[in-house]
Amino acid sequence: MSLARPIVLGNWKMNGLAGDSAARTEALKELAGASLTGTLGIFPPATLLDRARGWVEGSPILLGAQDCHAKPSGAFTGDLAAPMLREIGATAVIVGHSERRQYHAEGDATVRAKAEAALEAGLLAVICIGETEAEYLAGETLDRLATQLEGSLPDASDAARVVVAYEPVWAIGTGRTPTSEEIARAHGFIRDKLKARFADGGAFGILYGGSVKAENAEEILAVDDVDGALVGGASLDAEGFWAIYKAGIAPGA
Ligand code: PEP
Numbered sequence: 001m002s003l004a005r006p007i008v009l010g011n012w013k014m015n016g017l018a019g020d021s022a023a024r025t026e027a028l029k030e031l032a033g034a035s036l037t038g039t040l041g042i043f044p045p046a047t048l049l050d051r052a053r054g055w056v057e058g059s060p061i062l063l064g065a066q067d068c069h070a071k072p073s074g075a076f077t078g079d080l081a082a083p084m085l086r087e088i089g090a091t092a093v094i095v096g097h098s099e100r101r102q103y104h105a106e107g108d109a110t111v112r113a114k115a116e117a118a119l120e121a122g123l124l125a126v127i128c129i130g131e132t133e134a135e136y137l138a139g140e141t142l143d144r145l146a147t148q149l150e151g152s153l154p155d156a157s158d159a160a161r162v163v164v165a166y167e168p169v170w171a172i173g174t175g176r177t178p179t180s181e182e183i184a185r186a187h188g189f190i191r192d193k194l195k196a197r198f199a200d201g202g203a204f205g206i207l208y209g210g211s212v213k214a215e216n217a218e219e220i221l222a223v224d225d226v227d228g229a230l231v232g233g234a235s236l237d238a239e240g241f242w243a244i245y246k247a248g249i250a251p252g253a
Pocket of ligand 1: 011167171172173174209210211212230231232233234
């Protein structure tokens with residue numbers, strides 16, 4: 001079964017010490033209440049996962065990690081294995097974020113191996129793909145997405161365990177976003193590729209990420225084949241993040 005829509009996930013990146021993070025989570029927990037019709041998740045730094053498990057207890061908020069290693073254990077100083085994250089309370093993990101691809105030289109094969117490790121550990125894998133600004137300007141967006149989808153998604157992917165996040169690199173943290181038509185084209189393309197490769201490709205969650213905020217969420221989340229959002233900066237404010245989630249609730253739902 002795939003995840004309930006909208007799927008709105010907050011990537012805190014390398015932000016947050018215990019005090020401010022507890023307050024932010026508490027505020028979000030109050031807003032979310034006891035149950036949700038969609039899926040709302042936070043991805044704090046790994047140092048906070050143990051505490052965050054307690055903070056979200058009794059709430060529907062999903063807890064995820066921002067990265068994992070491809071191996072379950074070994075001589076990899078400073079890295080964290082998927083089973084460790086699962087043990088500490090994460091139920092999901094982001095892999096292939098453009099900041100990992102860019103600053104840690106992670107290519108599609110590495111991202112795929114990490115996603116396989118996540119699935120093996122019982123974690124939902126949120127797999128990020130997206131073109132650079134140079135590729136966008138050269139009209140190569142769809143080619144890039146095709147390559148990344150092919151290379152980064154495990155063959156064992158299914159809609160219950162994998163979410164694809166389309167994040168144009170040039171839109172992350174810049175305040176710039178593609179037009180709704182461009183988002184629709186990219187998401188439609190990703191949907192077609194998923195359908196061609198996986199029996200339940202039509203049911204995969206496809207998230208848009210890149211400068212989503214309360215002000216533009218309604219328009220972006222209304223685009224065809226946009227099942228939710230991966231939110232960076234705006235997820236650091238509980239009310240703004242909640243407003244993004246609410247913007248994705250279909251009228252009458
Ligand atoms: C992200 O880092 O995944 C992201 C989408 O960041 P921002 O919302 O800040 O652009």
